[in-house]
Amino acid sequence: MQTLIYGSYVLIWPALTLGVLALICRAVWRDMRAADADERDLV
Amino acid sequence: MNDPDFYQFSTLTVLLLLAAFYGGTYLLTLTIRKPQEDTDAYMVSNHRIGFGMGAASMTATWIWAASFYAAATSGYTYGVSGPLHYGLWGALMILFIYPFGRRFRKLAPNAHTLGELIHARHGASSQLILALSNILGSVISLMVNFTAAGALVAVLSPLSFQAGVIIAGVGVLGYTLWSGFRASVLTDFAQLVALMAIAIVIIPAVLFAMGGPGAMVAGLDNLTAEQSNLFSMTAILEQGAPFFVAVLAYAIGNQTISQRLFAVNENHIKPTFITATVGYGAIVIGLGMIGLMALTLGMEPMNGDMNNLIPQMVSSYLPPVFIGLFFILVIGSLSSTADSDLSALSAIMMADVYGKNIARGKADPKRMLLIGRLTMVVATMVGIVFASFSLDILVMLVFVGALWGAIVFPVIASCFWDRVTNAAFTTSVLVAMGLFCVARFELVPLAGTAGLFFEVLASIGGGIIIALMVFGFCGRRLGAIAGVLAGLAMLVFATGFLRDYTVLLASLTAYGASTLVCTLMSLASPQRFDFDSIRQRVGDYDDHQATDERPAPGGAAPAFAEQY
Numbered sequence: 001m002q003t004l005i006y007g008s009y010v011l012i013w014p015a016l017t018l019g020v021l022a023l024i025c026r027a028v029w030r031d032m033r034a035a036d037a038d039e040r041d042l043v
Numbered sequence: 044m045n046d047p048d049f050y051q052f053s054t055l056t057v058l059l060l061l062a063a064f065y066g067g068t069y070l071l072t073l074t075i076r077k078p079q080e081d082t083d084a085y086m087v088s089n090h091r092i093g094f095g096m097g098a099a100s101m102t103a104t105w106i107w108a109a110s111f112y113a114a115a116t117s118g119y120t121y122g123v124s125g126p127l128h129y130g131l132w133g134a135l136m137i138l139f140i141y142p143f144g145r146r147f148r149k150l151a152p153n154a155h156t157l158g159e160l161i162h163a164r165h166g167a168s169s170q171l172i173l174a175l176s177n178i179l180g181s182v183i184s185l186m187v188n189f190t191a192a193g194a195l196v197a198v199l200s201p202l203s204f205q206a207g208v209i210i211a212g213v214g215v216l217g218y219t220l221w222s223g224f225r226a227s228v229l230t231d232f233a234q235l236v237a238l239m240a241i242a243i244v245i246i247p248a249v250l251f252a253m254g255g256p257g258a259m260v261a262g263l264d265n266l267t268a269e270q271s272n273l274f275s276m277t278a279i280l281e282q283g284a285p286f287f288v289a290v291l292a293y294a295i296g297n298q299t300i301s302q303r304l305f306a307v308n309e310n311h312i313k314p315t316f317i318t319a320t321v322g323y324g325a326i327v328i329g330l331g332m333i334g335l336m337a338l339t340l341g342m343e344p345m346n347g348d349m350n351n352l353i354p355q356m357v358s359s360y361l362p363p364v365f366i367g368l369f370f371i372l373v374i375g376s377l378s379s380t381a382d383s384d385l386s387a388l389s390a391i392m393m394a395d396v397y398g399k400n401i402a403r404g405k406a407d408p409k410r411m412l413l414i415g416r417l418t419m420v421v422a423t424m425v426g427i428v429f430a431s432f433s434l435d436i437l438v439m440l441v442f443v444g445a446l447w448g449a450i451v452f453p454v455i456a457s458c459f460w461d462r463v464t465n466a467a468f469t470t471s472v473l474v475a476m477g478l479f480c481v482a483r484f485e486l487v488p489l490a491g492t493a494g495l496f497f498e499v500l501a502s503i504g505g506g507i508i509i510a511l512m513v514f515g516f517c518g519r520r521l522g523a524i525a526g527v528l529a530g531l532a533m534l535v536f537a538t539g540f541l542r543d544y545t546v547l548l549a550s551l552t553a554y555g556a557s558t559l560v561c562t563l564m565s566l567a568s569p570q571r572f573d574f575d576s577i578r579q580r581v582g583d584y585d586d587h588q589a590t591d592e593r594p595a596p597g598g599a600a601p602a603f604a605e606q607y
Contacts, residue, residue: 020325021243035093
């Protein structure tokens with residue numbers, strides 16, 4: 001049980017990072033499409 | 044500096060890695076380069092940066108090289124709770140600023156720096172205090188990041204510390220100089236993707252290479268009772284509490300954050316900053332776990348230097364390709380912060396110093412752009428020189444931290460309370476700095492009445508921190524209640540106790556003294572300020588009427604030159 005708890009305690013952070021990375025990449029893709037549609041610069 | 048116990052890259056390999064990183068980043072910026080850059084865009088892009096780019100940029104900027112080393116050190120020193128006490132409070136610095144950021148944006152939708160807003164609210168003296176604190180903070184940050192680059196290169200290759208510092212400085216300047224903030228934001232995204240991908244791989248790789256969670260549990264005997272405790276009081280008092288005190292101060296005192304608050308699409312400020320909070324926390328706490336793993340293994344940091352912990356773990360358990368990934372991880376994190384610091388410094392010199400105090404309403408956009416670029420060159424040189432000579436910046440750090448603490452209440456109050464005056468702002472900051480020095484350097488013995496005096500001030504400071512945090516999310520009434528309760532609790536529990544923790548006492552004193560003086564002086568003033576006038580006084584420097592599709596959130600302010 002302790003092994004599971006400590007394993008989860010360490011591995012939850014890269015898992016969260018993966019989730020945020022996916023969210024950001026998806027959002028940037030949408031930013032690019034919105035910028036194209038509005039004919040303006042992305043940044 | 045070279046240590047044979049670390050895996051060593053050849054000079055050629057390191058130079059190729061650095062050339063690939065900085066060359067690739069430079070090529071990326073060519074995709075957005077314009078022959079004639081727009082002055083406003085050089086400072087804050089188009090005020091319409093989307094959620095994805097904004098969140099990526101905020102996260103990458105806030106993660107600097109020291110984040111990994113310090114989080115790992117915290118994990119190694121304080122055990123199970125250590126990484127949390129470093130990463131969580133750092134993450135909350137991003138979260139707690141956004142409610143205030145929305146107010147800043149509402150008051151001055153076309154601002155480039157927080158200093159411009161304060162200039163419109165109070166005038167030059169308050170603005171320059173804020174600008175000075177921002178400049179010192181960014182110069183320190185630049186120096187620390189270049190130092191990290193030098194140390195990394197020296198540890199992992201035959202190249203010298205100075206070579207690493209110079210390559211990082213020139214590399215960052217090279218890709219940021221022409222397009223400024225736009226280049227910083229674009230490259231932040233690419234750097235963050237690399238950084239996150241590497242963190243996702245490297246943390247489990249180290250864990251399983253050392254034997255998995257089972258080996259970690261088997262090594263728990265190496266931890267003291269305090270280190271095994273998730274609610275360790277030692278970790279809270281020595282690591283968590285000083286960071287908690289700094290949550291609002293770091294965010295207010297940092298132009299890199301303000302710049303993004305003014306650059307992101309106004310409707311996306313909240314999701315942008317919440318995502319950056321989670322992203323920062325996950326990466327930094329995760330890498331801090333490597334320090335905890337080292338502790339459970341009973342590993343001693345090489346030469347007693349805690350900064351060696353992560354490279355040592357990676358070197359000991361992973362093949363060379365992971366060391367290359369770690370190298371890119373650190374270079375990416377320090378470069379994304381350094382380019383943001385360069386952009387922040389250039390915006391302060393362009394808008395706060397030249398625009399508001401030298402040109403005084405007759406700013407020439409081309410000259411501003413030149414000033415911005417020259418600022419970047421000078422700042423890089425200063426950063427390289429400071430880093431190369433390994434100057435002791437402890438005193439500077441102490442004063443900047445105090446200055447940031449002292450300005451928190453006056454800045455926030457100035458944006459919500461129409462009675463705050465320029466005299467109240469300036470005097471409160473100066474008094475707070477003076478009292479901070481007395482407490483921090485124990486210029487009077489912190490015993491008896493003097494000790495009690497500072498503990499009362501610090502309790503007010505503790506109360507005001509809680510009050511401002513709750514106020515940001517829950518409004519004035521709940522903020523006041525929480526602040527009073529926190530202040531009373533501090534008076535009960537801190538009296539006779541806090542004087543033994545002078546760093547914490549002095550930091551809280553800065554908050555308490557500035558709040559007290561600013562409030563009393565404002566109450567004594569009959570003046571009332573019209574907040575709507577800020578929008579009229581802070582505008583764009585370029586004239587976008589003819590060519591730009593840029594919206595002005597909440598209504599366009601005419602070009603700055605037309606205002607005066």
